[in-house]
Amino acid sequence: MPELPEVETIRRELAPRVVGRRINEVEIRWPGIIARVSPDIFRQRVQGARVTGMGRRGKYLLWTLEPEGTVIVHLRMTGQLHHHPSPVPGDKHTHLIMRLDDGSEVHYRDVRKFGRWYWTSAPEEVVGHLGPEPLSPEWTVEEFAAALGRRRRPIKALLLDQGVVAGLGNIYADEALFVAGIHPLRRGDTLHVEEVRRLHEAIRQVLLEALHAGGSTFSTYQRPDMGEGTYQRRHRVFRRTGHPCPVCGTPIERIRVSGRSTHFCPHCQR
Ligand SMILES: [Zn+2]
Incomplete structure (x- = not known):
């Protein structure tokens, strides 16, 4: 993954x-x-x-x-x-x-x-089917808001849609939604401008943090020299079901959204 x-x-x-x-x-x-x-x-x-x-x-x-x-x-x-x-x-x-x-x-x-x-x-x-690069300066809040505002699916599913924004998968979608304080089942077209702005910033933040750590290694991801990434040690919610939320202490919950395991804090994410 x-x-x-x-x-x-x-x-x-x-x-x-x-x-x-x-x-x-x-x-x-x-x-x-x-x-x-x-x-x-x-x-x-x-x-x-x-x-x-x-x-x-x-x-x-x-x-x-x-x-x-x-x-x-x-x-x-x-x-x-x-x-x-x-x-x-x-x-x-x-x-x-x-x-x-x-x-x-x-x-x-x-x-x-x-x-x-x-x-x-x-x-x-x-x-050619890929949406914008999230770390590119050309990816703006306005563009993200326009893409989400047209769509009724849960925000978690939209973040996994490579046509909305390219490169996110299950790990960074869950982490970004937690950082932004947004519940993974919220419909894309119900997010307020301020929430879209927070999510846009959170996506960049978690991607840059993970890049700095060489990525996340769970089972098979390795670097070209067979070394591992270290960002998994800093995950806030991903695969931390039952562990305390790092902000409020509520146990992290896991649900399925569009067939994918989704981890979130039921208190911090609305
Ligand atoms: Zn919490």
Whole structure:
């Protein structure tokens, strides 16, 4: 379940090891992770290319290649990207290996196999559905208010909707709603301007805190050097059912919203 802070941490730590390198070889061990093009086409386009940049949109990682195209990776539930300074064999969950021209390797591991790798000459076809980037200065309270005001679903579900704002998942949606003092079942079109402003600020706050901590590691998220994030130690409500609320001491409750576990303080969140 890597969300924006985890994917951005991976980008920041992987980019200096990969950008500028030529991809000498691509080994695809489980073809089912390759989307949009056939595994053969993917290999042909990527093998021999040079990585000229590594960006992020929402939870997607975008590798710009020379002479052409973009590799887009979505880690979904359990995908991991590791960088090894010298060759290692990988294990039964290693589904793709890129061998770089400095002898290092990028390994993709994915226990659940829900992650996907794309090669495309038109990245918008893969990431064009995404809403604004929450850490971008272009994402304004006014834009957020307009997006929420048109929608009747619970605010928790709207925060998970990648078309409303890109990159939030279950962890940071719950944390942001707690910081903003908003009940996860409130309908989007019932939030007052002041509440939207608080939520907009809370989203940025929790994302920046998590980025600073290298993300949250529960089960499978790891950084490219196999290290872990530390933000899980600072979660206020996420997976803290029954623990006291850090503000008022009321036990944190868990409900389901749109099929997703949702953690909140019944006293602080209205
Ligand atoms: Zn509370």
